Amino acid sequence: MSAAGFEPFPKVRFKNLITVSTMLATIMQTLDQTIANVALPSMQGSLQAAQDTITWVLSSYIVAAAIATPLSGWMADRFGRRNTFLVCVAGFTIFSMLCGAATSLTQIVLFRIGQGMCGGALVPLSQATLLDINPREKHGSAMAIFGAGIMVGPIMGPTLGGWLTENYNWRWVFYVNVPVGILAFLGILLFMRETGTAAKRPFDFFGFATLSLGIGALQMMLDRGQLLDWFTSPEIRWEAALAGMGFWMAVVHFFTGKHTFISPAIFKDRNMSAGMVFAAMTGAVLVATSALLPPLLQNILDYPVITTGLVMAPRGIGTLVAMLIVGRLTRLIDPRLLVAGGLGITAWSLWLMTRYSPLMDTTPVIAVGLLQGFGLGFVFVPMTIITFATLAGFMRNEGTALYNLMRNIGSSAGVAVSSAELARNIQWMHARLGERLTAPVVAAWADRMPGMGLDTQKGMALLDALVNRQAAMIAFLNVFDLLFWITLATLPLILILRGAPHFKKGGGGGPPAPPPVE
Numbered sequence: 001m002s003a004a005g006f007e008p009f010p011k012v013r014f015k016n017l018i019t020v021s022t023m024l025a026t027i028m029q030t031l032d033q034t035i036a037n038v039a040l041p042s043m044q045g046s047l048q049a050a051q052d053t054i055t056w057v058l059s060s061y062i063v064a065a066a067i068a069t070p071l072s073g074w075m076a077d078r079f080g081r082r083n084t085f086l087v088c089v090a091g092f093t094i095f096s097m098l099c100g101a102a103t104s105l106t107q108i109v110l111f112r113i114g115q116g117m118c119g120g121a122l123v124p125l126s127q128a129t130l131l132d133i134n135p136r137e138k139h140g141s142a143m144a145i146f147g148a149g150i151m152v153g154p155i156m157g158p159t160l161g162g163w164l165t166e167n168y169n170w171r172w173v174f175y176v177n178v179p180v181g182i183l184a185f186l187g188i189l190l191f192m193r194e195t196g197t198a199a200k201r202p203f204d205f206f207g208f209a210t211l212s213l214g215i216g217a218l219q220m221m222l223d224r225g226q227l228l229d230w231f232t233s234p235e236i237r238w239e240a241a242l243a244g245m246g247f248w249m250a251v252v253h254f255f256t257g258k259h260t261f262i263s264p265a266i267f268k269d270r271n272m273s274a275g276m277v278f279a280a281m282t283g284a285v286l287v288a289t290s291a292l293l294p295p296l297l298q299n300i301l302d303y304p305v306i307t308t309g310l311v312m313a314p315r316g317i318g319t320l321v322a323m324l325i326v327g328r329l330t331r332l333i334d335p336r337l338l339v340a341g342g343l344g345i346t347a348w349s350l351w352l353m354t355r356y357s358p359l360m361d362t363t364p365v366i367a368v369g370l371l372q373g374f375g376l377g378f379v380f381v382p383m384t385i386i387t388f389a390t391l392a393g394f395m396r397n398e399g400t401a402l403y404n405l406m407r408n409i410g411s412s413a414g415v416a417v418s419s420a421e422l423a424r425n426i427q428w429m430h431a432r433l434g435e436r437l438t439a440p441v442v443a444a445w446a447d448r449m450p451g452m453g454l455d456t457q458k459g460m461a462l463l464d465a466l467v468n469r470q471a472a473m474i475a476f477l478n479v480f481d482l483l484f485w486i487t488l489a490t491l492p493l494i495l496i497l498r499g500a501p502h503f504k505k506g507g508g509g510g511p512p513a514p515p516p517v518e
Contacts, residue, residue, distance in 0.1 A: 014191035015133050021187025022126040023149045025089050028180045029122040030153025035161040039170035049105040060109045063219045064116025067212045069405040072121030073398035074261060082194040085125050086185060091118035093181025100174035124400035131388060131396060140330030143384045144323040151319050159309050207253050207261030214246030222416040230420060266395055274493050275387025276406040281490045282379055283407040284414025285346060285483055291415045296476050300358055300469060311362050315369035322377025335382030336494050342378030343491055349375055350484035354477045386497055418479050425475030433467050
């Protein structure tokens with residue numbers, strides 16, 4: 001989009017109502033990333049689907065949303081942000097209703113694809129809107145509200161999905177979006193005004209096709225890799241090859257073509273490029289630890305599902321508290337220092353997680369969860385401010401789309417890598433522990449367990465269960481250690497960031513746009 005078509009609206013009316021409306025759309029989209037997970041067994045029976053095919057309900061949404069996310073920037077530039085927002089909210093709401101009414105696996109997968117295509121634009125459009133309607137000195141508070149909305153969905157999703165499925169049925173995990181979508185649509189329609197458009201900007205079909213190929217193949221590889229044992233599967237090898245080919249062609253095209261789908265100028269902004277790396281890291285750590293903790297707590301510590309949800313809730317509380325605090329601190333302290341502090345706290349929490357024990361009570365889980373959530377909250381808000389501090393306002397639609405795309409890819413990669421490392425470590429540690437079970441060790445164990453010797457079936461089963469439990473526990477600790485080093489490895493990136501410039505109170509929504517480019 002050229003500078004001539006960009007028109008931020010810092011002196012906007014109904015700012016609070018616009019904020020509420022856009023955040024309703026954000027929460028609705030993020031909620032659907034996790035709300036259907038716990039309802040899969042009920043869907044499987046109702047739709048008569050197989051175990052390996054019902055997961056397409058999740059995969060179809062993730063892949064469609066990932067492909068649609070970068071498209072949101074071009075759509076907002078070409079048709080206007082408000083118009084794009086209204087179409088996407090309406091489409092998401094309608095497809096949610098159709099998902100709830102689906103009578104076959106084919107129908108629900110097709111409707112989930114439509115839901116993902118519409119939902120992929122909601123988060124970046126919400127972020128761009130909040131940045132535009134608030135003056136620069138209030139971006140910290142605005143991004144704290146936005147970050148809280150991003151966190152609420154994943155935190156509430158499994159709990160709300162389980163409650164709706166148990167008390168009603170699985171269809172209500174989709175129907176619950178309908179009233180929220182209607183409210184968001186009416187709020188945007190009545191209170192939000194349109195930004196400028198870039199009427200002459202053509203659509204780059206080749207760029208979109210190659211980028212979609214890369215993103216779609218990568219998401220499929222990450223989603224199905226653990227199930228198919230990664231690169232031993234021909235499908236995973238094909239998906240990896242297609243992802244590499246798609247991204248390579250897209251990058252070459254974007255840096256050599258004219259009127260490309262993604263402007264290479266956006267990557268020349270140092271803060272934007274580094275911010276996308278931080279977004280991927282934050283998404284990886286946040287979602288990977290969220291995915292690892294439930295099996296650790298339930299399978300090794302024998303916590304029931306309700307207890308697992310309760311001890312994990314403080315993690316989200318820590319994040320929300322941090323965002324409320326850091327939104328004000330960004331006006332007083334260099335955001336780069338806040339990011340460094342947040343990364344340090346996050347790394348400390350991961351180090352503490354490597355000290356978990358099968359004999360611990362709930363106190364370490366709650367305390368470390370609060371600490372980790374607090375650290376991630378301190379990273380998210382100031383990092384977002386720095387990322388968009390030096391980016392021209394007319395690039396904001398495109399920038400928020402890429403930023404959120406990297407966060408989603410980082411989340412998928414974090415879950416895939418941590419799950420693969422967990423499985424590999426369990427097998428390796430089981431073999432190592434088995435090697436140490438020498439005859440004297442087993443005999444000493446049998447003496448302390450009368451009637452449980454290796455000559456009995458109960459004794460063999462008990463010994464094997466103990467080895468499996470210890471191997472799994474050590475494997476979890478090793479993965480937490482890996483996430484600890486990944487977090488520390490991102491710290492040096494802070495050195496290449498430029499500080500956020502200070503604007504006078506009431507300043508506009510972005511840096512001055514350059515002269516119009518014909």
